[in-house]
Structures are given as C-alpha cells and as structure tokens.
Amino acid sequence: xxxxxxxxxxxxxxxxxxxxxxxxxxxxxxxxxxxxxxxxxxxxxxxxxxxxxxxxxxxxxxxxxxxxxxxxxxxxxxxxxxxxxxxxxxxxxxxxxxxxxxxxxxxxxxxxxxxxxxxxxxxxxxxxxxxxxxxxxxxxxxxxxxxxxxxxxxxxxxxxxxxxxxxxxxxxxxxxxxxxxxxxxxxxxxxxxxxxxxxxxxxxxxxxxxxxxxxxxxxxxxxxxxxxxxxxxxxxxxxxxxxxxxxxxxxxxx
Amino acid sequence: xxxxxxxxxxxxxxxxxxxxxxxxxxxxxxxxxxxxxxxxxxxxxxxxxxxxxxxxxxxxxxxxxxxxxxxxxxxxxxxxxxxxxxxxxxxxxxxxxxxxxxxxxxxxxxxxxxxxxxxxxxxxxxxxxxxxxxxxxxxxxxxxxxxxxxxxxxxxxxxxxxxxxxxxxxxxxxxxxxxxxxxxxxxxxxxxxxxxxxxxxxxxxxxxxxxxxxxxxxxxxxxxxxxxxxxxxxxxxxxxxxxxxxx
Numbered sequence: 001x002x003x004x005x006x007x008x009x010x011x012x013x014x015x016x017x018x019x020x021x022x023x024x025x026x027x028x029x030x031x032x033x034x035x036x037x038x039x040x041x042x043x044x045x046x047x048x049x050x051x052x053x054x055x056x057x058x059x060x061x062x063x064x065x066x067x068x069x070x071x072x073x074x075x076x077x078x079x080x081x082x083x084x085x086x087x088x089x090x091x092x093x094x095x096x097x098x099x100x101x102x103x104x105x106x107x108x109x110x111x112x113x114x115x116x117x118x119x120x121x122x123x124x125x126x127x128x129x130x131x132x133x134x135x136x137x138x139x140x141x142x143x144x145x146x147x148x149x150x151x152x153x154x155x156x157x158x159x160x161x162x163x164x165x166x167x168x169x170x171x172x173x174x175x176x177x178x179x180x181x182x183x184x185x186x187x188x189x190x191x192x193x194x195x196x197x198x199x200x201x202x203x204x205x206x207x208x209x210x211x212x213x214x215x216x217x218x219x220x221x222x223x224x225x226x227x228x229x230x231x232x233x234x235x236x237x238x239x240x241x242x243x244x245x246x247x248x249x250x251x252x253x254x
Numbered sequence: 255x256x257x258x259x260x261x262x263x264x265x266x267x268x269x270x271x272x273x274x275x276x277x278x279x280x281x282x283x284x285x286x287x288x289x290x291x292x293x294x295x296x297x298x299x300x301x302x303x304x305x306x307x308x309x310x311x312x313x314x315x316x317x318x319x320x321x322x323x324x325x326x327x328x329x330x331x332x333x334x335x336x337x338x339x340x341x342x343x344x345x346x347x348x349x350x351x352x353x354x355x356x357x358x359x360x361x362x363x364x365x366x367x368x369x370x371x372x373x374x375x376x377x378x379x380x381x382x383x384x385x386x387x388x389x390x391x392x393x394x395x396x397x398x399x400x401x402x403x404x405x406x407x408x409x410x411x412x413x414x415x416x417x418x419x420x421x422x423x424x425x426x427x428x429x430x431x432x433x434x435x436x437x438x439x440x441x442x443x444x445x446x447x448x449x450x451x452x453x454x455x456x457x458x459x460x461x462x463x464x465x466x467x468x469x470x471x472x473x474x475x476x477x478x479x480x481x482x483x484x485x486x487x488x489x490x491x492x493x494x495x496x497x498x499x500x501x
Contacts, residue, residue, distance in 0.1 A: 011373035125286055129408065135301070151387065152303070237322075239320075
C-alpha cells in the first residue's frame with residue numbers, strides 16, 4: 001500500500017503551480033529517502049490550458065480532471081482516487097517545506113489518537129501581501145481550544161491525516177451566493193465534531209500565497225459566514241457533561 | 255489573531271529553516287519569494303491565536319449555555335425592554351441575550367425561569383464590534399429555529415451583514431425599539447432597508463405605528479405584510495411559538 005497520497009488542487013494558477021510541484025518534489029524526495037512511498041495526484045478543477053500544461057508536463061504526477069467547480073469537492077475527488085494510507089493536501093499556488101511529508105508521517109505514526117496534522121507555522125506572502133507568520137495552535141492548549149472555532153478558524157486546509165478521515169468527513173460545497181464560504185473553517189469544525197484533534201507538527205512550515213482570487217479572499221470579500229457546522233450545537237452543555245470547562249477533548253480512536 | 259511577540263511565542267529554528275530552504279530553492283522562479291528572503295530572519299511579524307478579550311468572552315458565553323435554545327432573543331438592554339415581561343410562560347427553549355449595555359441589567363421583570371445572559375458578564379471591555387462578532391458567532395454557531403432582535407444594535411448589525419446566510423436555517427424577526435445608544439427611528443433608518451428582505455416578521459408597538467413606518471419607508475405590499483403588532487409574537491407564525499404548527 002502507498003503510504004502517502006499528495007493531493008495537489010489546481011484551478012487556474014498557471015505557472016504558479018510549478019513552484020507547488022517543485023515543493024512537492026522536494027518533500028517527496030525527503031520522505032522517500034526514509035522509505036516512505038508517495039504518490040502525487042493533481043486534481044485539476046475547471047482548469048485552464050496553462051495550468052493543465054504545467055501539471056501534465058510534470059513527471060511522476062497523475063492528473064485527474066474534474067468539473068465540480070468547488071475547491072472542497074475537488075479535494076474529495078482526490079481523496080476518492082487516492083491509494084495512500086494518508087492524504088496530504090496542497091493548493092496549486094502554495095508551497096511546503098522539504099520535511100513536511102516525512103515529519104507529518106512520523107508524527108502521525110507515533111500518535112495513537114485520531115489527529116489532523118498541520119504545520120507548526122504558515123508564512124503568508126504574495127505580491128500585495130505584507131508577509132507574516134501564523135503559528136498553528138494545538139487543540140489541547142487554550143489558544144487552540146475547540147470552543148474558539150465559533151469565533152475564528154485556527155488551521156489552514158493544507159492538512160495531513162488518514163485517508164479515512166477525509167472519507168468520514170468529506171468537504172461540503174461552498175455556497176458563496178447564499179452567503180457561506182470558508183470551507184476550511186467548516187471542515188476543521190466538522191472534524192472536531194467527530195472527535196478528532198488538530199495538532200501541529202513541530203519544526204515544519206508551509207508558505208501560503210495570498211491572491212485576490214483565492215477562495216479565502218473571495219469569501220472575505222463576499223462577507224461570507226462559515227458554512228454551518230454541527231460542532232457547537234452537538235457540544236452544547238459540554239462543561240456539565242464532562243465535568244470540566246478545560247480544553248480537553250474526547251479521545252476518538254482511529 | 256494576536257502579535258506573538260507580545261506573548262512570548264517564538265517560531266522554532268527548524269520551521270524557519272524549512273521556509274528558508276523553500277525560498278532559497280524557488281526564489282529564482284518566484285518573484286514574490288525573492289522579495290521576502292531578506293526579511294525572513296527577524297523582520298516578519300509572528301501572529302498567534304493567543305486568547306483575546308473577544309475569544310475569552312465567547313468561550314465564557316458558549317460554555318455557560320447548557321441546553322440548545324430553539325429561540326434566541328437579542329435585546330440591547332433587558333431593563334429597557336419591559337415588553338419582555340410579556341414572554342410569560344413561553345420561556346422553554348428560549349435564551350435571552352443582552353447585547354449592548356456595559357452594565358448588566360437586573361432583569362427583575364423577566365418571568366421566573368427565563369434563561370438570560372449579558373455579553374458584559376463575559377467581558378467588561380467589549381466594544382461595539384466585539385459585541386457584533388459575539389452575536390454573529392452565537393446565532394451562526396447554534397443555528398436556532400428563530401431569532402428576534404429587539405433594540406439590539408449588535409443584533410441589527412448581524413442581520414445587515416449576514417441575514418442572507420442566517421435566514422437559510424433561522425427565521426429572523428425584529429422588533430421596533432431603541433437600543434441603549436440609538437433611537438428606534440435611527441435604527442430603522444440605518445437598518446430597515448438593508449434587512450427587511452430577510453425578516454420573517456417585524457414587530458411594531460401598534461397598528462398605527464406600523465402604518466406610519468410603512469408610509470415613511472415606502473414599503474412594498476410584500477414588505478408591509480411582514481409588519482405585525484408585538485402582541486402577535488405569540489401567534490402561530492410568531493417568534494414565541496416558531497416554528498408553529500405544521501412546520
């Protein structure tokens with residue numbers, strides 16, 4: 001069985017996808033040196049010719065074309081086709097550090113509980129973006145407490161987890177016209193409602209490009225709410241049920 | 255997000271080395287990366303999710319609620335809304351949340367058993383925007399069957415920003431009443447046109463007042479049909495009984 005399937009989601013990034021593919025190649029090389037097997041799927045959703053040409057020309061990358069016209073659903077397409085035990089997502093204009101796949105895999109193998117893994121930090125950059133670091137919190141600490149998912153999203157969508165996780169909790173369609181967006185926030189909440197933890201992998205970093213046309217930016221521009229999640233409804237009265245107002249969360253078994 | 259440096263959070267050397275490696279490898283291809291390579295060691299701000307007054311207030315508010323309310327009533331000041339005494343026995347599954355005042359109401363005239371919270375209980379320094387964010391988080395997170403905004407500026411602002419999305423899962427009601435810092439007329443001027451299309455019903459103090467408002471704002475027939483006297487909030491389609499029979 002393949003250990004990790006990389007799902008690269010592309011839309012109309014054109015040549016920007018080349019950087020993402022190169023960063024995947026670097027992370028793949030590091031993982032394979034430790035005998036971890038990696039396959040790479042590029043899911044091209046309603047992509048233009050320039051983007052398709054970029055991914056098709058890349059050796060060792062399997063290209064899946066789809067017309068779901070939705071980033072979250074395109075991630076589901078990748079998960080459905082994946083052969084790997086684990087999935088690692090990357091969007092077509094973002095970048096991984098070279099140790100990401102190896103470090104995330106090792107962290108996942110050492111953790112018996114059901115966890116979605118994130119980098120220690122993401123560096124946001126872009127042509128019109130003043131760069132900044134965002135440190136991703138551990139859900140088992142006060143700054144990563146699941147209750148605050150009601151106010152803010154604390155993790156990106158470039159996560160690493162068992163394929164079964166994404167099968168159990170698939171992404172839902174983003175309906176910007178109805179005022180809903182922020183698919184990563186909704187998914188991060190949904191997966192917590194199923195008992196998963198979100199944890200950072202120490203010593204890892206992603207580089208996240210900020211563009212006006214990204215789904216996050218379009219969601220912000222549309223003043224969208226998070227797509228509704230069951231998390232806060234299902235956990236009402238949590239403090240009385242578990243006898244604590246601490247940040248502990250239930251242990252879901254894999 | 256907070257600036258991490260103030261709280262002592264630091265990026266690990268290993269994570270920094272990861273980013274440096276990517277930038278060194280790809281900057282010839284990526285002009286956006288070339289621009290940040292010189293800033294990488296020290297000049298890039300670090301943001302974290304350190305607790306802030308709003309997230310702490312949210313945490314306190316959410317964890318204080320023990321049962322899922324089917325109806326939420328957002329009121330600017332409980333003590334300035336004597337109409338709430340008329341809630342009577344309809345307090346089951348109802349949560350009253352005081353949104354706007356910096357001093358918690360005494361709530362003496364609320365019926366026995368009425369569940370209520372005041373945002374100020376959970377954060378003494380909350381500003382107007384904080385209160386709007388908390389109202390939005392409460393309603394979008396708990397997705398009650400119905401919400402009534404009564405003299406709550408935070409509530410009206412929530413309707414104006416997200417009413418289109420919220421009305422997919424929640425019936426939205428409003429009552430004409432002043433908030434602690436704005437008169438009823440000012441609130442209507444500011445919000446009625448933006449919000450009327452998402453409202454299920456808009457309650458006025460009397461039929462006469464309703465007719466006056468319809469004229470003043472040149473409401474269409476469909477919009478006028480949404481206007482009711484507040485005593486109708488107990489009707490089959492009203493806020494206090496929503497979702498009513500057969501729904």
